Amino acid sequence: MPLLPIRIYDDPILRETARPIEQVTDRLRALARDMAETMYEARGIGLAANQIGELERIIVVDVDWASRNGRRALPRNPLTLINPEILDDSVEDDVYSEGCLSIPGVEGDVWRPVRIRYRYTDLDGRTHEDEAEGLRARCIQHEIDHLNGVLFIDRMTPEERARLAGALAQIRYDLVVDQAAGARIDLFSATARTCYFRLNPYAARGGVPKG
Numbered sequence: 001m002p003l004l005p006i007r008i009y010d011d012p013i014l015r016e017t018a019r020p021i022e023q024v025t026d027r028l029r030a031l032a033r034d035m036a037e038t039m040y041e042a043r044g045i046g047l048a049a050n051q052i053g054e055l056e057r058i059i060v061v062d063v064d065w066a067s068r069n070g071r072r073a074l075p076r077n078p079l080t081l082i083n084p085e086i087l088d089d090s091v092e093d094d095v096y097s098e099g100c101l102s103i104p105g106v107e108g109d110v111w112r113p114v115r116i117r118y119r120y121t122d123l124d125g126r127t128h129e130d131e132a133e134g135l136r137a138r139c140i141q142h143e144i145d146h147l148n149g150v151l152f153i154d155r156m157t158p159e160e161r162a163r164l165a166g167a168l169a170q171i172r173y174d175l176v177v178d179q180a181a182g183a184r185i186d187l188f189s190a191t192a193r194t195c196y197f198r199l200n201p202y203a204a205r206g207g208v209p210k211g
């Protein structure tokens with residue numbers, strides 16, 4: 001199965017709103033398979049369509065497959081959510097250090113509700129409602145944000161954003177320079193100078209979960 005190019009900050013498509021999906025087709029099922037394969041290859045726990053250049057409301061999530069700090073991981077079991085929406089979220093929130101496959105090398109604290117109730121359509125076209133908490137709830141929120149053009153850095157405190165400003169400016173600068181040189185820009189195939197995938201230690205070694 002082909003790996004899909006993961007778009008890097010600040011590619012404009014990361015700021016677009018994805019369109020609702022009206023019908024679950026074989027093309028969509030193939031896209032979901034490729035998205036899952038791409039997520040695993042990038043050592044991610046979630047991936048949204050915007051990140052691979054498609055503006056359709058589909059995300060894949062698997063928070064258990066990658067071991068963190070030596071924790072035993074479970075077999076791959078990707079969950080595909082089509083047209084996901086959050087129906088309710090908890091008053092209680094908590095803070096956690098997040099990463100994003102589209103913003104390599106950057107991590108920072110983000111507050112989010114601990115629990116969510118959500119609705120989605122599966123790959124057979126059936127609609128479900130379910131609940132999630134902890135990392136799974138956080139990941140689903142992160143990915144739905146992507147479908148709405150929202151990035152995790154938008155949800156950080158001003159202090160946290162200020163701390164990361166230099167790193168974000170560097171990624172933006174590298175992107176512009178590489179584009180000007182005609183290089184193909186994505187997580188897997190940036191130029192040797194800015195090989196994001198190799199430069200990102202979290203991509204190679206687990207660490208902070210990224211979606």
Ligand code: ZN
Pocket residue numbers: 099100101102142146210211
């Ligand atoms: Zn992300």
